[in-house]
Amino acid sequence: MNALLRGLQRFLALDRRWIFLLMALCILTPLIVPFGLPFSTDPAVENLYQAIEDLDEGSVVLVSCDYDPGSKPELQPFTEALFRHIFRRKLKVVVSCLWAGAPPLVNQAIEQALQAEEVKPLGLREKIDYVNLGYKDGRQLAMLGMGENIHATFPQSYDGTPVSQISLMQSLRKLGDSDLFVNVSGGSPGTKEWVETAQGRFGLKMVAACTAVMAPDNIPYYEAGQLAGLAGGMKGSADYEQLVGVPGLATRGMDAQSFGHLLIIAFIALGNVAYFMTRGRRN
Amino acid sequence: MGALFSVEVLGAFLVCFSTLMIFSFLYQDNPFYKFAEHVFVGVSTGYGVVLVWFQILRPNLINRLLPPVDAVRQQLFRAGQLAPEAYPDHPVSLLERLAHGQFIYYVFLALGILMLFKISRKLHWLSRWPLAYVIGAFAGIQIIQAAQGALVPQLEATMKDFSGKETVVTAMESAGVLPQGEMGARRQAQVDWIADWLQALGEDSSRAAAAGLAWQGELEQRLNGLAGLSDIEAPESRVREGFKAMRVGQAAVVGADAEFERLLCAGLGGMPVEESLPAPGQLPTTELAPWQDRLVLVATRVWLESPAGRAGLLEACGRYLDLAPAVAAEALAFPAGRPPLVQLLKSEGFPAERQPDWSLPVTRRLADSLLSEVNPRPVLLGEWKAEQVRNLLARLAPLDGGYRSELQAQLAIFAGLPDSARRAADAAFLSYWRAGVLRELRLLRQGWLRHTIALHTSPDRVTPYTRLQLDAFRRDPAGFLEPYGVTGSPTQMRVNMLVEIFSNLLVVIGVCAGVFYFFFSKKHTGALGVVSKVGIAFLMMSFGASFGYTVMGRISLAIGRFQDLLAWPVMAGTALLVLIVALYLESRRARV
Numbered sequence: 116m117n118a119l120l121r122g123l124q125r126f127l128a129l130d131r132r133w134i135f136l137l138m139a140l141c142i143l144t145p146l147i148v149p150f151g152l153p154f155s156t157d158p159a160v161e162n163l164y165q166a167i168e169d170l171d172e173g174s175v176v177l178v179s180c181d182y183d184p185g186s187k188p189e190l191q192p193f194t195e196a197l198f199r200h201i202f203r204r205k206l207k208v209v210v211s212c213l214w215a216g217a218p219p220l221v222n223q224a225i226e227q228a229l230q231a232e233e234v235k236p237l238g239l240r241e242k243i244d245y246v247n248l249g250y251k252d253g254r255q256l257a258m259l260g261m262g263e264n265i266h267a268t269f270p271q272s273y274d275g276t277p278v279s280q281i282s283l284m285q286s287l288r289k290l291g292d293s294d295l296f297v298n299v300s301g302g303s304p305g306t307k308e309w310v311e312t313a314q315g316r317f318g319l320k321m322v323a324a325c326t327a328v329m330a331p332d333n334i335p336y337y338e339a340g341q342l343a344g345l346a347g348g349m350k351g352s353a354d355y356e357q358l359v360g361v362p363g364l365a366t367r368g369m370d371a372q373s374f375g376h377l378l379i380i381a382f383i384a385l386g387n388v389a390y391f392m393t394r395g396r397r398n
Numbered sequence: 399m400g401a402l403f404s405v406e407v408l409g410a411f412l413v414c415f416s417t418l419m420i421f422s423f424l425y426q427d428n429p430f431y432k433f434a435e436h437v438f439v440g441v442s443t444g445y446g447v448v449l450v451w452f453q454i455l456r457p458n459l460i461n462r463l464l465p466p467v468d469a470v471r472q473q474l475f476r477a478g479q480l481a482p483e484a485y486p487d488h489p490v491s492l493l494e495r496l497a498h499g500q501f502i503y504y505v506f507l508a509l510g511i512l513m514l515f516k517i518s519r520k521l522h523w524l525s526r527w528p529l530a531y532v533i534g535a536f537a538g539i540q541i542i543q544a545a546q547g548a549l550v551p552q553l554e555a556t557m558k559d560f561s562g563k564e565t566v567v568t569a570m571e572s573a574g575v576l577p578q579g580e581m582g583a584r585r586q587a588q589v590d591w592i593a594d595w596l597q598a599l600g601e602d603s604s605r606a607a608a609a610g611l612a613w614q615g616e617l618e619q620r621l622n623g624l625a626g627l628s629d630i631e632a633p634e635s636r637v638r639e640g641f642k643a644m645r646v647g648q649a650a651v652v653g654a655d656a657e658f659e660r661l662l663c664a665g666l667g668g669m670p671v672e673e674s675l676p677a678p679g680q681l682p683t684t685e686l687a688p689w690q691d692r693l694v695l696v697a698t699r700v701w702l703e704s705p706a707g708r709a710g711l712l713e714a715c716g717r718y719l720d721l722a723p724a725v726a727a728e729a730l731a732f733p734a735g736r737p738p739l740v741q742l743l744k745s746e747g748f749p750a751e752r753q754p755d756w757s758l759p760v761t762r763r764l765a766d767s768l769l770s771e772v773n774p775r776p777v778l779l780g781e782w783k784a785e786q787v788r789n790l791l792a793r794l795a796p797l798d799g800g801y802r803s804e805l806q807a808q809l810a811i812f813a814g815l816p817d818s819a820r821r822a823a824d825a826a827f828l829s830y831w832r833a834g835v836l837r838e839l840r841l842l843r844q845g846w847l848r849h850t851i852a853l854h855t856s857p858d859r860v861t862p863y864t865r866l867q868l869d870a871f872r873r874d875p876a877g878f879l880e881p882y883g884v885t886g887s888p889t890q891m892r893v894n895m896l897v898e899i900f901s902n903l904l905v906v907i908g909v910c911a912g913v914f915y916f917f918f919s920k921k922h923t924g925a926l927g928v929v930s931k932v933g934i935a936f937l938m939m940s941f942g943a944s945f946g947y948t949v950m951g952r953i954s955l956a957i958g959r960f961q962d963l964l965a966w967p968v969m970a971g972t973a974l975l976v977l978i979v980a981l982y983l984e985s986r987r988a989r990v
Binding site: 138314331 | 424425445446449450453454457458461535539540542543544546547548550551552554555943944947948949950951953954956957958959960961
């Protein structure tokens, strides 16, 4: 018994760098040797997928990508799958960004989607089937501006083309002209602000993908019906990849995620047991 | 050797090495981590400055104060001051560019410059002006947005039915007690159809007027009844939205009634000669039935006043009259020289019974004509109506069984159709009776069940065919309901419902206890102490759940970084080795 208690005491005094090392191993091992653990898709993500499926061919989807490389692991897989889904369904897409770091990530995702087997033969053309409007400062002011006149808010696209010369933008003059609004959000301004503006004020049908940290704040919007679908964190992205049928980085990361969670649960349980068992001895 | 030192390889090595340098902080603080951190901050700042210039300042301020040469040429060209042939070479001076700028932006430039006075000790107060402008604008925007986008919808969402019926059905469907696919899809189809139709009513003011002026009460009552069947489904909000839209549409049209009348009068009789129609022989030949043509013409006169109306009508005609858009477009083409519409109708030889009653108010006439398309009312009788009903039945074919049958029955009754319609009515009634039984079973209200059965089996509502079906149900209730998948025991359903109610109560207790915890005007002792402790427990659970998501997010970030490293495994391994050696040498140097 004494040996056990001594062991537990040593565990409590464990150098945290061992925990970091174990966590790194737990994440790295499944990435090198995938286990393919099963996971089920979340209904909120299924609804998000369905919202896009419900659109008629040629509908215009407005996507606001509000994240930067800091949220790339969680949100970039979603964005890539989203564009692939949109292109495959022959929908038009206009992308805007309220985060400065987003436009290059958007271009990467679009390029990746355009290279997909089922998308390539469609011969999609920039500024006719898709356009990246780039970054706009101003947070909610920019959102409001888009609600009234996107052309005034984004006078030119990311590559500098005046919006008046972009054929796709002729049918999209304000937020309300789009058939669906998708927000990919890594923080603020993001889903909360867009729900209040695009959905609350302009009445758009809206779905969102956000980082895991933001998910608890955004779930009430989904529960209240303000969001028609919601994908939270890497798990949400993996769910969406599964639904679209293009398992990518997020799906591959699910094993590592599960192992990481198991390790944390084990440490929490063990830490609590050690704490309570050695309480008397420490006193 | 050349490939070994290519830009790509060097780039990959730098990416891996920088990532690992940042990670090295987990071991201990060291100069390599600091170097990587400073590089990151520097690169981010540089990127930010370039971005702000190219994406914000240049397009939004500079180009508006000092328009590019091309933009000035375009303005001159539009104003007729520049010939097309001179366009490409027309010289534009700096002064000309300044003169074509938008002067209001000098105000914003000035405000921006005032911000820079923040660094001045004497004049820093000047920076308060732009700040006041920004804060004031944001406060104004936030108040409205928070109320419209968060407060009201979230409050609305909390006003839930606590009987558990909303969620118990979902739970039972999930548990396989109720047929998830079939019932869900059916109710979904019904709700969607109603919602879409109502939405269309709201958007299309002529149909909204028709419904609003002639049929509002009946329509709302019936749709409410049908929507009531679906109140256990989330899309209920769509139905509500539909009603809202319809009311808005009605209000708009009724509010503009005088204008509406004027337009219709103009369309039906008082049309100016210069806008009149061509001779009957020159009318476009289409597949339109005369009544369709009449409908199109009447409606067109109302709608032609606005371009949006014209586009909407084209679309509506295509959708509701089974016309190809091209045919509708042809029918809507109004070349100059057409005679007044009344003359046209007479000259086309419309039978007397198909002519509208001109003595009625004109809006009523329009309502009747449009309603005859949506749901035939006893305005135009006989063979035509039978044809209408058949037409509608065919159009309803893709709809779900239960709802279609109900509509079939109603249409049949309206049209006074014989036996076939009777059978349809029976089928509809039976379908609804089954739905009623199912609903009562779900809600486990035996009293309601008895009431519903009594209601649906009263002598004035039962036809011989229905009687046979009822007998079949009495003989073998399980077999009768089996196609609907009602196989779970009532006990099971009761337990599920209780669990759901308990869960709802738990939410209420948690919210109230949490609020009491934050009540600090009284010491937390006695009953208040107990309640606030319960509140703390709920708050901890809530924080725990949020923490779980945070952990998930952080692990995702680590996964992302490792995935990046694994994209170049050799480079990552080399960088790791280099970093370990460098750290070792650095620690030795520090010891010395």
